Amino acid sequence: MSAAASTIAHEVPPQAGPRAFLHRLRQGDEIAHLLTLTFAAVILLLTSMLVYELWRNSHLSRTQFGWAFFWTKVWDPNFDDFGAAPFIYGTLVTSAVALVLAVPLGLASAIFLSELAPRNVSDVISFLIDLLAAVPSVIYGLLGIFIVVPLMRTTIGPLLINTVGNLPYLGALFRGPNYGVGFLTAGIVLAIMVVPFIISVSREVLLTVPREQREAAMALGATRWESTWQVVVPWARTGIMGSIFLALARALGETMAVTMVIGNAAAIKASLLSPGDTIASTIANQFTEATGDLYLSSLIELGLVLFLITFILNGLARILIVATERGGGRPA
């Protein structure tokens, strides 16, 4: 084939298709195009295969329970009765707690590092923060067991119960027996785990804001803080939101550290101090010993549900970003 093409190429005038194609091929353009296209397609293929496999293998559970799988509160392998509600609840609550704690902390640190700290201090701290992002999750789990759990049981838990616990409405979140393990503990450990992502990415984004933006704000008489909060942060907010959603994705899927500190009870309780469970930790806990077909199928459907949650939240994130961009502030 290529031999035939090259003979034709020699006979036909230079402008013709094959000749031009060969020229581009030699330049590397076509190869690069094909290669990158293939790799991009592989990613798409992998994702769709993942969804397909989850969908196919959860067939038994989907036909048995239908949509009720989402709101059934029982998870009983002994009587083959499965519902995802406690785990969906646990996943969303722990991730929400993690973001509530991590976003202010991460954003404030990123602003300090990019805007206020001397450049060399900022670089050293950023390097250490990037290291934190690479620590394996089981290490964070151990940190949780040895430091956060005892602290929650002896100090933070009782303090919350005696203060916030007495308030109307909000108090319901901090009541009941306090074991040290539970939603709040898992949320705190998750927050510690995702903060480096928020700081690291947000700082990079804040650093890319053009110097002229800051200078213009200052020229108009803004203080340093006003320039940072009203000009620099809005300019970078798409990137900052990106960092938050990256953190959310990690919190949703985290398995090991959560299993070690959440208490592993399939229950929906209002109090953040009570034990719960998440989708990822349930799959990790029960997959190896799941003997029944329906049991296994339900665990796989849990995986599908987690995928769906991530998908929906990512979609919402996109919509949020588009909406805020339309709101003005940053030029398109």
Added chain:
Amino acid sequence: MKKALLVVWLMMLTLALSMALTAPRAAAQGGTVNINAAGATFPYPIYSKWFDVYHQAHPNVQINYQSIGSGGGIRQLQAGTVDFGASDGPMTDDQLAQSKFKILHFPTVLGAVVPTYNIAGVSGELNFTQKALAGIYLGTISKWNDPEIAKANPGVNLPSSDIVVVHRSDGSGTSYIWTDFLAKVSDDWKNKVGKAATSVNWPVGLGGKGNEGVTGLVKQTPNAIGYIELIYAVQNNIPYGKVQNAAGKFVKADLAGVTAAAAADAKSIPDDFRVSITNAPGPKVYPISSFTWLLIPAQIQDAAKRDAIRDFLKWMLTDGQKFNEGLTYAQLPKEVIARETRAISLIQ
């Protein structure tokens, strides 16, 4: 063009050479029997010891064991991806019916599960009646000074605090033995929670991952109770309580008591060895113990593999059992060994 030809020629040469070099070695390996197995994690330490020692005595037999859990072991055996499986609970009738081929159960060692606790001000060994353990895990007994616990422990100053119940969060053979016992001694348990299982819908409590997770939670949390494998408790010097057996005696778990439990039930063990020995009769019996099984296909096509597996089973039932106590597993009783030895001939 010439360069490309040269490259192709060189590649072919390397390929030919490598084939020529490996061919004799492959022929020499023809005598090696590679057997793949997968399953239970609880007996993994003794299995890996056995397979290693057996390989040293029989260099041509190599058994690879993946401790992926009983559920995984059963599934892989049914799918035919392993030569034999291993499980902490016997396969159910449904599971056997679903399998495309007949599967035999061979008990290998015995394990036991013990209650461990952490109560402020109580340092001695506590006695647990069968009703007390079932009540605590059902949530109907929620205080340490409940009369059901107090009556078995005269002279012990039990606090009035709430009991914090700890169970396994991961599916496990330990939970299987524990729930098997609770289901046998309590009708309430049987009706509400169900039969023995590696994971159940726990009425109360917190979950810890693995023996170490349960131990950690019990040690950290005041007024907690949990259950762990006897081996784990012995190896880590974790104090544990006595449990009332079917004869009404309070027995502290040890290897002899566990073997006694199996021996007490030896006559009633069915021919397929699928039996639960929790709450076995006899005054010396420790009531929360169980066999763990190898799952072996009744028909093995490959003659070399069949001979190797049969020979390994014979060795496991004789010389292999001597390694048990060193690794704190209880030995099989003589009657069971004799019956298993006869059953080996069923593997065709």
